[in-house]
Amino acid sequence: MAMTLAEMRAGMSDKVAQQVVDTFLRESEILQMLPFDDTVSPSGGSTLTYSYLQKKLPSTAAFRQLNQEYESSQATVEQKSANLKIFGGKFTMDRVLKTAEGRYNNLSFQMEEKIRAAISLFHHTLINGNSTTSTEEFDGLDKMLVGTSTEFNTGSIIDVSNITSLRANADQLYEELMNLVRMTDADALLMNTQMLGKVQTLARTLGYKTESEEAFGRKVVSMDGVRFMDLGNHYTVSGDTATANSVVKSGLKRSVGGSEKTGLTDIYGVKFDINDGFHAATLTGDASIKTYVPNFDDPGAVKDGEVEMVAATVLKNTQHAGVLRNIKIG
Numbered sequence: 001m002a003m004t005l006a007e008m009r010a011g012m013s014d015k016v017a018q019q020v021v022d023t024f025l026r027e028s029e030i031l032q033m034l035p036f037d038d039t040v041s042p043s044g045g046s047t048l049t050y051s052y053l054q055k056k057l058p059s060t061a062a063f064r065q066l067n068q069e070y071e072s073s074q075a076t077v078e079q080k081s082a083n084l085k086i087f088g089g090k091f092t093m094d095r096v097l098k099t100a101e102g103r104y105n106n107l108s109f110q111m112e113e114k115i116r117a118a119i120s121l122f123h124h125t126l127i128n129g130n131s132t133t134s135t136e137e138f139d140g141l142d143k144m145l146v147g148t149s150t151e152f153n154t155g156s157i158i159d160v161s162n163i164t165s166l167r168a169n170a171d172q173l174y175e176e177l178m179n180l181v182r183m184t185d186a187d188a189l190l191m192n193t194q195m196l197g198k199v200q201t202l203a204r205t206l207g208y209k210t211e212s213e214e215a216f217g218r219k220v221v222s223m224d225g226v227r228f229m230d231l232g233n234h235y236t237v238s239g240d241t242a243t244a245n246s247v248v249k250s251g252l253k254r255s256v257g258g259s260e261k262t263g264l265t266d267i268y269g270v271k272f273d274i275n276d277g278f279h280a281a282t283l284t285g286d287a288s289i290k291t292y293v294p295n296f297d298d299p300g301a302v303k304d305g306e307v308e309m310v311a312a313t314v315l316k317n318t319q320h321a322g323v324l325r326n327i328k329i330g
Contacts, residue, residue, distance in 0.1 A: 002035045002274040008288065020291045020307070023115045028123070029220075029229045033188065035274045036311070040084055041284045048084035048310070050281035053077040055317040082281060083131070085138045087121055088308035089114050095296045095303065107305065111291065114307045117235070123247045124234035126313050127190070127268065138312035141190075141268050141278075141321060150183055150269075150322030152176065157261050159328040160198045170202050176324055177267070181226050184322040185277075186269035188227040192246035194329050195265050196230045199223070226269075256326050263330030270321045277320035282311045 009021040025032055040050050057076035064070050091110045098107060129140035145151050158173050160166040166173075177199070180186065191199065203223040210222050221228045231247035252264040271277040282288035288310055294303030315321050 002279075003038055004033070004035055005031050005289075008036070008038070017289075017291065020111075020115060021289055023112055024119060024289060027116055028119045029227075030123070030126070030188070030190070030231065031119070033227075033272050035272055035279045036288060037274050037279060037281045037314070038284055038288065040281055048283070049081050050084060050312060050314065051079070051081045052314060052316055054080045054315065055276070055319070082138060082312040082314050084281060084283065084310050084312045085125075085136060086308060086310050087125075087136075088118050088306060090304055090306045092302050092304055093294065095301055098296050107293075111293070111305060111307065114305070118307050118309055120232070120234045120247075122309065122311070123231045127231065127247055128249070129313075140313065141270070141315075141323065142266075144315050144318075145268075145321060145323045148318050148322075150180075150319060151325065152180060152183075152322060153325045153327075155257055157256055157264065157326045157328050160202075161263060161328050161330055163201075165328075166198060166201060167205070170205055173199075173202055173327070174206060174208075178224070180267070180269045180322050180324050181224070184269045184320050185271045186226055186320075186322070187272050188229050188270055190229050190231055190248060190268040190270065192248040192250050192265060193230050193232070194246075194250055195248070195267060195327065196221075196228055198327075198329060199228055199267075251330055254326065261326065261328065263328050264326050265329050267324045267327065268321070269323070273316075273320060276317045278313070278315050280311050281314050 005021055005025055009018050009025070012018050012021070037050070040048050042048060055075065055077050059075040060073045062070060091114055093107060093110060101107075125137050125140055127140045128142055129137040130143050131137055131139050153176060158169055158176060160169055160173060177189070181189070189199070200221060208223045233244040234247050236243050236245070248265060248268065250265045251262070253260060253262045254264055255261075272279060290308045292304070292306040292308075294305050296303060
């Protein structure tokens, strides 16, 4: 059954659960639009598997003459599966801090920060996940699209690294973006913050930029009805040092056209469709996101709080997601 997180939230009776899902929606543009198929349940094993048919090639039609038969042809599909993955995190809090917090709600702060971390990890895996190299992850778009017919511009670069290059190559970038959109019927283009600035300048220069306001008051930027989405950063922490890395990677180094190029990034286009496009899969019912809030009236000085999500991303039609490679932004 196709449901967005907003629809899941509307069906929840638990006010805390509603607030948690509300935070997921508030902090993530893509989770506002991404449909979930909430049909996965355990089937006697230790894995949570979502099985589906992925459309590879369409059926064809032809003319025929009298007394002749059509040549047989069938649409090509492939049996695929995705294992749901469990991710989230835990924090600890002393009951004394809860008792003495006053106006400052430390529990709420820790919970919201853990939700933001889970969103960051979901964004990162949605693009970069690779279950082959890391079994804890689900596969992301970067892996799904390698070698497909909707992986564009693999043999050249589009240089928009400065305003002079952007103006010189604006028509080329626009044409490539529109090709990505047309070929995938994309609802959204996913990119990093630096690339978003370049595309906004492009859209404004060519007169195609439009802005609106989404449900949470944030500006939504689009071009020809296609929404631009900045997937932000994914943070890693080592000791006392936090490192921010763009979810859609920047500063990539690749061999393009026989020579090494640096400062590259990609743009992903997706059509959100549970039957014939890109979507997420999760557990049956409203169990996709769970929080475990500590009860400070119970014995024990230090309590745990947790946030957990169970999901995977799915591409049912390889023609409804694509990637524009090798855009030079640095």
